[in-house]
Amino acid sequence: MGKGNTSDLATEMNFIVGGKKATADKTDKPCSVNASVVIEPKANKGRTTADIRHQELMHPDKNMGDWQRHTTGIGEKLMKDMGYVPGKGLGKDNQGIVRPVEAKKRAGKGAIGAHGPEGVRISKKYRPVDQDEQEENEFKQELQQWKIGAETRKKPSYVYKTAEEVIKSGKMKKRKATGETTISGVKVIDMTGPEQRVLDGYDKIGQQHDRPEDTFDSLANDERAFEMPELQHNIDLLVDMAEQQIIQNNRQLQHEQDMIVNLEHEKRKISGILQQEKQQVIRLKKVMQIVERCEENSKPASANPLTLVDCENIFKELQMDFANEYRVFQIPQIAVNIIFPLVQTEVAFWDPMQSNEEHIPLFERLKAFLDNKNNRMKLESGHIITVYERLIWELWMPIFRRTVTNCNIKSCDSIIGLLNAWAPLLPSWVTINIQDQLIYPKLQRQVDEWNPLTDPVPIHSWLHPWLPFMELKLEPLYVPIRQKLANCLINWHPSDGSAKTILMPWKPVFNKGAMGTFVIRNILPKLAVCLQEFLINPYQQHLEPFHWVMSWDELTPLPSMVGLLEKNFFPKWLNVLNTWLGNSPNYDEVTNWYLGWKRLFNENLLSHPSVKDYFNRALELMNHAVSGKFTASVDNLQYSSNTTDHNRKPTETEVIT
Secondary structure, three states: OOHHHHHOOOOOEEEOOOOOOOOOOOOOOOOOOOOOOEEEOOOOOOOOHHHHHHHHHOOOOOOOOHHHHHOOOHHHHHHHHOOOOOOOOOOOOOOOOOOOOOOOOOOOOOOOOOOOOOOOOOOHHHOOOOHHHHHHHHHHHHHHOOOOOOOOOOOOOOOOOOHHHHHHHOOOOOOOOOOOOOOEEEEEEEOOOOOOEEEEEHHHOOOOOOOHHHHHOOOOHHHOOOOOHHHHHHHHHHHHHHHHHHHHHHHHHHHHHHHHHHHHHHHHHHHHHHHHHHHHHHHHHHHHHHHHHHHHHOOOOOOOOOOHHHHHHHHHHHHHHOHHHHHHOOHHHHHHHHHHHHHHHHOOOOOOOOOOOOOHHHHHHHHHHHOOHHHEEEOOOOOEEEHHHHHHHHHHHHHHHHHHHHOOOOOOHHHHHHHHHHHHHOOHHHHHHHHHHHHHHHHHHHHHHOOOOOOOOOHHHHHHHHHHHHHHHHHHHHHHHHHHHHHHOOOOOOOOOHHHHHHHHHOOOOOHHHHHHHHHHHOHHHHHHHHHOOOOOOOOOOOHHHHHHHOOOOOOOHHHHHHHHHHHOHHHHHHHHHHHHOOOOOHHHHHHHHHHHHHOOOHHHHOOHHHHHHHHHHHHHHHHHHHOOOOOOOOOOHHHHOOOOOOOOOOOOOOOO
């Protein structure tokens, strides 16, 4: 009985039907068996439990059908009639099972597998056994008997993982919390088994082990496995901890490598900053040398006194070569302390009224290098201005303020010339301050004192020159001016031409609406009265009142002038024509009279539809008179009664030409 017999796998083995192996000697001689022996393959390795169960059902059972002794045996008879042969398998070719499927009584109620295996245990006597394998097992058992504590064990299978495989998995397993959770400590009654169980929480349902009596009762004593769940759990826990430690160490290594990269980047960054600071220190030393030299030369006892030209060159150099240091370290404040005293000395005895352009070149040079974004500075009030703007405010403005205060605003030519010459050099906010605080108050005071009836100098002669400089700032002064002019026109008559002389310069100054409203309220009523009193006489016509009215057409809005004529002139004019045509006049004289009146109207009036309509009506009357279809009207014949002789022909000077 040795291992050499196991190598002959092609030979067949004989099995006894009852499941007992025939006796044979150690010389491997063939043994004699009865006629019921069947030939089966000797190899059982790799066969499943289902295959073994099927093999068991293929052996006949000699006790099958014993229960028919108590019956008529109708079942067996029917099967034999259909071709069934006792001891052989079912089917046409006897390929089916020989033994019937057996049923097993369960131990109790419950889920599948709750009381052990559900199928019928395979009896060892029906299991095909390999003779060589059996001999090998017997040899191993005899060999193990010589060892202390020897026992049959299955060879364990081991799974090995490298550190790279553990890192590649890369997921940290979550450990169960040892402390109490929200679902722990809850009384749970488990009714899923054959008996009622009371647990301390829901987490205990998945942690309980199968009871030994439920798992191994149906197994034979020799097939029970040696299990140690606690040891297995501890080993698994140690393996998991080792894997987690490997993953944690790998992550720590990656973190340290990232830290190295970041530190190297910071090192390069700090090195660059350090190099920049070294360059900045060198530049600051140069700036300090320049500033100290300026401070030394600005002292009164200096052998080489500082001039404005030197300051210009020094500060231009600082702004071009050391722009950042110039702005950051408030060097513009140094310019205030050094340049302002020199400029103040230059303009100390300047009289702007005598020479208004004397220091313009100096301030142009100062503006070139002091009026930029590098020379901005913040005042105590919070406003931000440049050094040049501060220089204008502190040195130029006091001189100009003193000049404006001492001058007569009506004699404004010199002041206006001064402002026009210095306007390009003045900041906008300084110009606004001059307009609001210096010029406007003096002009307002003079307007309040002005009287159109007694003042020999017209107001427009000294106020209008300020329009280019003041612009819309003078708008508030126009209201009192119009009020004073309206008061003067209360007793005015159209024959006085001085009113038009005073108002004409204000036409481009006042806006169109304000000028039209003023004329309608104060001039048009006077003109209406003049036209109402005007007499139209073809034989002796005086046109002076009509010329007085028509001279205001430049200032009067066109609709207002047309309305004035429609109401106060054209009705009388048509009535006179109607009366004249009814007295058999000389039609040549009527034609000349018509054309003479038409020439007294300008093109704007003649193009108006209402004026056209009146002249067309006059032509219709004349055409009707010539054709003989004219009927004289008796309305308003009083115009003809004013003449001394209706039949007298007008002289040449009386005919309107």
